[in-house]
Amino acid sequence: MAKRIDVKDLNLFYGKFHAVDGVSLAVPPKNVTAFIGPSGCGKSTVLRSLNRMHEVAPGARVEGTVLLDGEDIYASSIDPVQVRRTIGMVFQRPNPFPTMSIRDNVVAGLKLAGERNKKKLDEVAERSLRGANLWNEVKDRLDRPGGGLSGGQQQRLCIARAIAVQPDVLLMDEPCSALDPISTLAIEDLITELKKEYTIVIVTHNMQQAARVSDQTAFFNLLGVGQPGRLIEVDDTEKIFSNPSQKATEDYISGRFG
């Protein structure tokens, strides 16, 4: 079930380095939010803090609040592993288990959680592959290795794997950066389909992609070298791309810097 995320006064650190300063924003359910901004402004760091992946980096620290439908995901009673199941992630480079079969790749998370019922696993594999618009291309070779698929198919396989555990939110970190234009369009179409059921946050360097797939856009910026990244503005994508409130946003989207 899609859930909303509320971020309040988030500060993110790598050891002593203050990477992101004072971010507050709301991510509505069944909606695509795009994070844009120049390299190093902290987009991926913020994204990874939304499912507690940030703290996996050595010395990484989080201050502030991230609420999932009102529940603090950083509360001491919350298991980070459970958070990462509920808030799934798709990475820049497709990362299927290359020698594992296509079917087993999709249900890897369920198997890890102890599910052994073959009928159930097969059902989930089919539903997830259909959900990721990959079923028709792989239904006759489910027992073949995931590493044998094309890059675009592998990325859709990773999306199938992410949705197999029925997350509430999908985080995508430049999911098309390693893909050709046709595969990129396939993923963009898929994102538009998936938002009917999921809350989606996507980091992208591709301005047209942000404009095509997202409902709201958050622009991050760096005020100087060694300075933390900041959220400059977040608004409806249409507004950000036609009439942003901040000059820095306008300069960035019109290609004047970054």
Ligand SMILES: Nc1ncnc2c1ncn2[C@@H]1O[C@H](COP(=O)(O)OP(=O)(O)OP(=O)(O)O)[C@@H](O)[C@H]1O
């Ligand atoms: N594991 C890490 N350890 C130390 N510093 C890090 C680590 N990961 C990122 N950083 C630093 O944190 C800052 C923000 O990085 P981040 O990757 O979040 O930016 P970004 O906006 O996603 O960049 P890009 O668009 O280039 O991917 C950068 O200065 C980066 O060098």
